[in-house]
Amino acid sequence: MAELVMAIVLLGMIVTVTVMVFTRMLASTSKTTNQTVGLVFAQRRLEQATQIGPPETPGGPGWGISDPSEVLAEGVYTPDDRLQTTFWNRLTVQSLDERSVMPDGGRKMGDLYRLRVEVYWWASDPDNPQPIVRQGLGVQKVELETIYYYQRMKD
Amino acid sequence: MNRRGLTLPEVVVCFGIFSLLSLVALGTLVYGATGFHQVVYQQGSQNDVRRIMAALQRDLASTHHRSITVEKRQSVAGYARDAMALCSLDSWSDPANFDNYLRPRWNCYVVYYASREQNGVNEAGKLVRQVCYPRGTPVGAFEYATFISSPESLIRDGEPLQSDEVRSQILTDRLWKFELVDNPLTQSVSIRLSLRNPPQKRATGIERDLHSIEVLQEIKPANTWPQI
Numbered sequence A: 001m002a003e004l005v006m007a008i009v010l011l012g013m014i015v016t017v018t019v020m021v022f023t024r025m026l027a028s029t030s031k032t033t034n035q036t037v038g039l040v041f042a043q044r045r046l047e048q049a050t051q052i053g054p055p056e057t058p059g060g061p062g063w064g065i066s067d068p069s070e071v072l073a074e075g076v077y078t079p080d081d082r083l084q085t086t087f088w089n090r091l092t093v094q095s096l097d098e099r100s101v102m103p104d105g106g107r108k109m110g111d112l113y114r115l116r117v118e119v120y121w122w123a124s125d126p127d128n129p130q131p132i133v134r135q136g137l138g139v140q141k142v143e144l145e146t147i148y149y150y151q152r153m154k155d
Numbered sequence B: 001m002n003r004r005g006l007t008l009p010e011v012v013v014c015f016g017i018f019s020l021l022s023l024v025a026l027g028t029l030v031y032g033a034t035g036f037h038q039v040v041y042q043q044g045s046q047n048d049v050r051r052i053m054a055a056l057q058r059d060l061a062s063t064h065h066r067s068i069t070v071e072k073r074q075s076v077a078g079y080a081r082d083a084m085a086l087c088s089l090d091s092w093s094d095p096a097n098f099d100n101y102l103r104p105r106w107n108c109y110v111v112y113y114a115s116r117e118q119n120g121v122n123e124a125g126k127l128v129r130q131v132c133y134p135r136g137t138p139v140g141a142f143e144y145a146t147f148i149s150s151p152e153s154l155i156r157d158g159e160p161l162q163s164d165e166v167r168s169q170i171l172t173d174r175l176w177k178f179e180l181v182d183n184p185l186t187q188s189v190s191i192r193l194s195l196r197n198p199p200q201k202r203a204t205g206i207e208r209d210l211h212s213i214e215v216l217q218e219i220k221p222a223n224t225w226p227q228i
Helices: A002-052 B010-061 B143-150
Strands: A071-076 A085-095 A106-120 A139-155 B067-073 B083-088 B108-114 B126-131 B165-185 B190-197 B212-221
Touching: A002 A071, A002 A085, A002 A106, A002 A139, A002 B010, A002 B212, A071 B212, A106 B165, B010 B083, B010 B108, B010 B126, B010 B165, B010 B190, B010 B212, B067 B143, B067 B165, B143 B212
Parallel strands: none
Antiparallel strands: A071 A085, A085 A106, A106 A139, B067 B083, B083 B108, B108 B126, B126 B165, B165 B190, B190 B212
16 A cells, blocks of 8 residues: 555656656747847837937937837737737936047048847836836846947037 | 465456556556647747758848849738749859859849648648749849749649759748748738647547647848949
8 A cells, every 4th residue: 555655656756747847848949939020029129120210409309219218018919819828128328428429530431329228018007108027037128229329420 | 485376356456457557557658648749849940940940031131122023922811922032043162153343143043932732731831942044035133924924834733843943942841831921111021830730639639729820921132233
């Protein structure tokens, strides 16, 4: 009888571990799928922002956004072909003006910016979407940034 | 030593326990195998998407916007299966492909197209990249005349064309949607690429929803020659 109990317990442990391993593997693959999609979203957002460029006048519209805190949402069929997953993205622009100053005090040839895009999914509150952390999966977002030089003669 | 043997109830109980354990073990094995296949398919789709987007990024960013032609097409079920042609160089590292001012001597066209056939439950088509060397016609930073006048001579469903003039490469065979939009204002091309994997069967016989991966991208051709 003891052998039987031992065998069942062992089998139970093996089954539990196997199921856990495959469940974790599936969840991990699902996350990398979303990361792949998120990364392409981020590249696209940076591409669009650099196509439009900075505002002509300080405070004016530029980079394709009217409000710097604006969060854009787009749905794509990932990973389910019947249900869209919403990906939110936020662009933040930091001027690196102090680094583009000419050392001899001459005319500036342009402006230097740091553009950062944050893309996240499965956000908790659709009205105020914020990146979430899932147990065992970590934070559900990707970030991409680039340094962008906009050529513009200045006095 | 017990030489009595086993009674019938003992044999029945033994078989019952053995069957139960076998069921649990088999169930775990099936679950593991299904999960493993799903992971392999999903990883494959991700790799395909990365590879396709890298190829599109490279070809589109290095060409001139004036040479791009987009052909809108659909599969039988109404999914976007577009095609696109653009001018390019067969080798960007060969100095003979550039003039004295390092301007490219465009010598081939690259065609991307999605086949319209629908294979399998996932209604998959192929995404094909073709490098075309038109005979007797100089390649410039202009639209591909053959692609516009008779696209069927290049684009075909089923097996892609292979000849001295056309070299085809299948990028994926699980394509769901391939939608292209040319934006003349921003001089860029918007891309929607979706891949869909075949369904996985459960032990109950019910098929799962199809796993898909979809990306949106916008790429601006960066080459300005001959329009500087």
